[in-house]
Amino acid sequence: MIFMSREYDLKPAPSGEQSSSQALGDSLINRRQFLSYGFNTATGVLAASLGVLGFASLLLPPSGSTGGDLAAKYWAKGREDEAWYGAMHEQVMKKSDFVAEAAKSSTGSSGAAGVWNGVPIVVTYVDHSKNAGSPVSNGKARFQFMEGYDGTGKYVGHFEDLSDADPRLLPSDDLVMVFARCTHLCCIPGWQLVTNRYTVDTWIPGGGDAGGTKLFCICHSSRFDPTALEMNANTNRSNGAKFKYAGIRRSGGPAPVGLPIIPIAMNGDIIEGLPDYVDWYTYCD
Numbered sequence: 001m002i003f004m005s006r007e008y009d010l011k012p013a014p015s016g017e018q019s020s021s022q023a024l025g026d027s028l029i030n031r032r033q034f035l036s037y038g039f040n041t042a043t044g045v046l047a048a049s050l051g052v053l054g055f056a057s058l059l060l061p062p063s064g065s066t067g068g069d070l071a072a073k074y075w076a077k078g079r080e081d082e083a084w085y086g087a088m089h090e091q092v093m094k095k096s097d098f099v100a101e102a103a104k105s106s107t108g109s110s111g112a113a114g115v116w117n118g119v120p121i122v123v124t125y126v127d128h129s130k131n132a133g134s135p136v137s138n139g140k141a142r143f144q145f146m147e148g149y150d151g152t153g154k155y156v157g158h159f160e161d162l163s164d165a166d167p168r169l170l171p172s173d174d175l176v177m178v179f180a181r182c183t184h185l186c187c188i189p190g191w192q193l194v195t196n197r198y199t200v201d202t203w204i205p206g207g208g209d210a211g212g213t214k215l216f217c218i219c220h221s222s223r224f225d226p227t228a229l230e231m232n233a234n235t236n237r238s239n240g241a242k243f244k245y246a247g248i249r250r251s252g253g254p255a256p257v258g259l260p261i262i263p264i265a266m267n268g269d270i271i272e273g274l275p276d277y278v279d280w281y282t283y284c285d
């Protein structure tokens with residue numbers, strides 16, 4: 001089956017501050033940009049054995065491509081090959097896969113590592129549509145739309161300030177995709193790839209560190225709650241430009257802030273990401 005590629009115009013980040021994407025002058029991430037955005041610090045042994053560019057080359061879009069298909073694809077090499085999507089390496093992500101996996105979960109959620117447009121991602125599914133109307137005490141996960149604070153504790157704004165301006169930032173079909181580079185030192189957090197109290201199949205509201213179902217970064221134990229959606233702030237490491245973004249909350253560990261969202265556009269059952277906010281993914285340049 002051939003999936004049609006889509007192209008979208010970039011627009012300034014909602015903060016109104018200068019968008020680094022304008023400097024990129026392109027609506028899609030190409031090979032050169034991938035080398036900037038991609039796996040500069042990749043996961044575990046695979047990255048160590050291949051080196052940064054060796055690992056990156058596995059994920060590059062075809063030479064000469066303008067970005068191509070924007071479908072998210074499973075990444076299941078390394079720790080991920082024992083995950084529920086281990087047999088689907090480089091296949092396109094489908095919502096039905098996540099729904100089937102979430103049906104096995106006591107929290108009604110599921111997650112997977114992947115690659116989108118040459119960068120690492122984690123997609124999580126939360127049965128928000130069903131669970132949001134039930135008591136939180138039942139431990140069924142649902143999305144929470146929250147206030148956000150920067151790395152110094154200063155109030156930044158509310159998630160809905162951003163989603164009101166661009167509703168595509170809201171979960172799409174109960175799915176959220178995030179750019180999976182840790183805001184501490186740029187390792188790649190995963191979804192239930194290790195077993196500890198932050199990754200067990202339990203959910204507690206509030207966006208805090210209690211409960212499991214966190215994205216967990218194995219480098220220095222940072223945790224992120226994919227159900228807690230907030231506004232946050234970070235800095236482009238290359239040019240120092242500051243930006244506000246919609247993201248998932250950092251719940252614990254040395255990471256100062258949460259991970260930015262990549263808006264989703266469903267293409268039937270296929271999960272695709274929109275490249276409108278590439279300036280949010282520049283803190284690891």
Ligand code: FES
Pocket residue numbers: 182183184185186187217218219220221222253254255
């Ligand atoms: S790089 Fe993720 S916790 Fe340090």
